[in-house]
Structure formats: structure tokens, C-alpha cells
Amino acid sequence: MVKIGVLALQGAIREHIHSIEACEAKAITVKSVEDLALVEGLILPGGESTAMRKLIDRFEMLEPLRQFALDGKPMFGTCAGLILLAKELVGYDYSHVGKLDAIVERNSYGRQVDSFEIDLNIEGVATDFPAVFIRAPQIVSVEENVEILATHGDRIVMVKQGHLLGCSFHPELTDDHRIMTYFIEMVKESLANEVHVK
Ligand code: GLN
Numbered sequence: 001m002v003k004i005g006v007l008a009l010q011g012a013i014r015e016h017i018h019s020i021e022a023c024e025a026k027a028i029t030v031k032s033v034e035d036l037a038l039v040e041g042l043i044l045p046g047g048e049s050t051a052m053r054k055l056i057d058r059f060e061m062l063e064p065l066r067q068f069a070l071d072g073k074p075m076f077g078t079c080a081g082l083i084l085l086a087k088e089l090v091g092y093d094y095s096h097v098g099k100l101d102a103i104v105e106r107n108s109y110g111r112q113v114d115s116f117e118i119d120l121n122i123e124g125v126a127t128d129f130p131a132v133f134i135r136a137p138q139i140v141s142v143e144e145n146v147e148i149l150a151t152h153g154d155r156i157v158m159v160k161q162g163h164l165l166g167c168s169f170h171p172e173l174t175d176d177h178r179i180m181t182y183f184i185e186m187v188k189e190s191l192a193n194e195v196h197v198k
Contacts, residue, residue, distance in 0.1 A: 002187050005030040005039030007065075009055035011047020011080060015172035019180045025187075033064045041074040041187035044081030044097070046134065046170050049106070052080060053096050062096070069099040072194075074163040074186045082166040083137050090140060100164050101143035108138040108155070120169075122150040122158055126178045131157070131169040138168055163190055 001024065006016045008029035020027035020043075028039050036042070042065075044052075056062050069075055069085075077085035077100070084096040086104035115134040121127045131152075139156035142148065150158035150167070158167040163186060171179040 001026040002041065002184060002191065003028055003039045004184065004187065005035065005042045007042060007044050007052070007081070009059070010052045011045040012078075012170060012172055013045055015170075016043050016045055016078075016180075019172045019177050020184075022175075022177050023180050023184050025184050032059060033061060036061070036064055036068060039073075040191060041076070041183065042068060043183070044075065044077040044084045045172070046079030046081060049080040049083040049096065052084060056084075056096070065097045066099065069097060069164065072163050072190060074165070074183065074190050075099075076165040076183045076186075078167055078172065079134065079136060079170055082139070082168060085164060085166050086139075100159070100161055100166055101146050102156075102159060102161075102166070103140040103142075104137050105140050106137050107135050109133065109136055118152065120150050120152065120157070122179070123147075124149065125182050126176075129171070129178060130174045130176055131167075131171070132173045133157075133169045136168040139166070 003026045004020045005028045008031050017027040085100040086102050087098045088103040090105035117132045119128045120131040122129050146159050146161040
């Protein structure tokens with residue numbers, strides 16, 4: 001079974017664990033650098049990116065998370081997790097993990113439409129994925145090495161850059177596990193390539 005971690009400092013952790021287990025992979029909650037060493041792919045969940053960053057700093061996980069991405073291990077950021085992954089954030093002069101070549105804007109839907117659900121067409125995943133948006137960020141622009149997997153109106157809401165996956169919404173809040181299956185396939189592929197290189 002592949003070992004999928006969920007960064008478990010703050011946010012929607014339990015729902016991702018449930019989704020990983022539903023896909024018959026092993027779910028591991030990651031609360032420390034030691035836990036991070038146990039996993040083959042990592043999910044950065046939704047929640048509150050500012051709160052998560054404080055805890056990442058408190059547990060001295062920022063550099064290890066960056067290294068995880070640099071080592072080519074798959075990472076999937078959902079909502080606040082996408083904010084953590086992005087290289088640039090609108091209105092901020094710093095980023096967090098910062099390995100996804102994209103500019104992301106926090107809370108880009110405004111207060112009137114705090115949360116909503118729509119069916120999304122996601123390249124390679126589904127034509128009708130039920131996507132739940134909660135105070136969602138949007139991807140304002142991406143570099144050419146980043147594939148756009150889904151848009152909503154004129155907003156980019158899901159992207160892939162090699163081993164990095166990011167989306168604006170919360171795939172874990174429904175019982176539809178097709179995005180999780182897609183991420184687990186990315187992890188399996190990365191393991192197969194690793195063996196190949198050795
Ligand atoms: N608005 C949150 C942030 O900026 C993200 C919201 C979410 O993860 N549902 O961190």
C-alpha cells in the first residue's frame with residue numbers, strides 16, 4: 001500500500017484520511033519532520049493558511065516540506081494547502097512552501113459567495129466532479145510548465161506541475177474519491193520512476 005500523509009497541524013484533516021483509506025492506501029497524519037520521513041506523498045489540507053504557517057514554523061517543518069517537494073515527492077495542496085504550495089501570493093511579499101509556479105490570490109470570491117458547490121470538468125479526472133469552494137483562493141496565472149486541469153468561469157481552479165497538484169476547492173468534503181485516486185496514481189508513478197533510477 002502506498003503511504004499518503006496529511007499535514008495534520010490545522011484544517012480538514014480527518015476528511016482526507018477517510019478519502020485516502022477509501023482508496024485503499026495507507027493514511028498517515030504528519031505532525032513532525034519524523035512523520036514526514038514516513039510518507040511517499042503528502043496532502044496539504046484546507047483550513048487557514050496563516051494559522052498553518054505559524055504551526056509549520058513552530059514545528060520547524062518549512063525547510064523539510066520544501067525539501068520534500070525538491071526531492072520530487074508528490075504533494076497535493078487543497079484550498080489553504082494550495083496557498084501553501086504557491087510560489088507567489090497576491091498582496092504578500094513572501095510565500096510558504098512556494099514550489100508551485102503559480103500566482104495565487106487568497107479569498108478571491110469575496111464575502112457574498114463565501115461557499116458554494118458546482119460540478120467541474122477536470123482534465124483526466126472527471127467531467128462532473130462535485131467541487132466545494134469555501135472562502136476559496138484562485139490561481140491568477142501559471143508558468144508554462146504548469147498544466148491547467150480545471151477552470152471555473154475565468155478562474156483557474158486546479159493545476160498540475162509534474163509531481164505537484166493543487167486545487168482551490170475541497171475534494172475531501174464529498175464521497176467522490178476520483179481526485180484522490182488520481183493523486184495516488186501520481187504517487188505510484190513517482191515510486192516506479194524512483195526504482196527505475198536506482
Ligand atoms: N481562506 C483560507 C486561507 O486563506 C483558505 C480557505 C480554505 O482552505 N477553505 O487560508
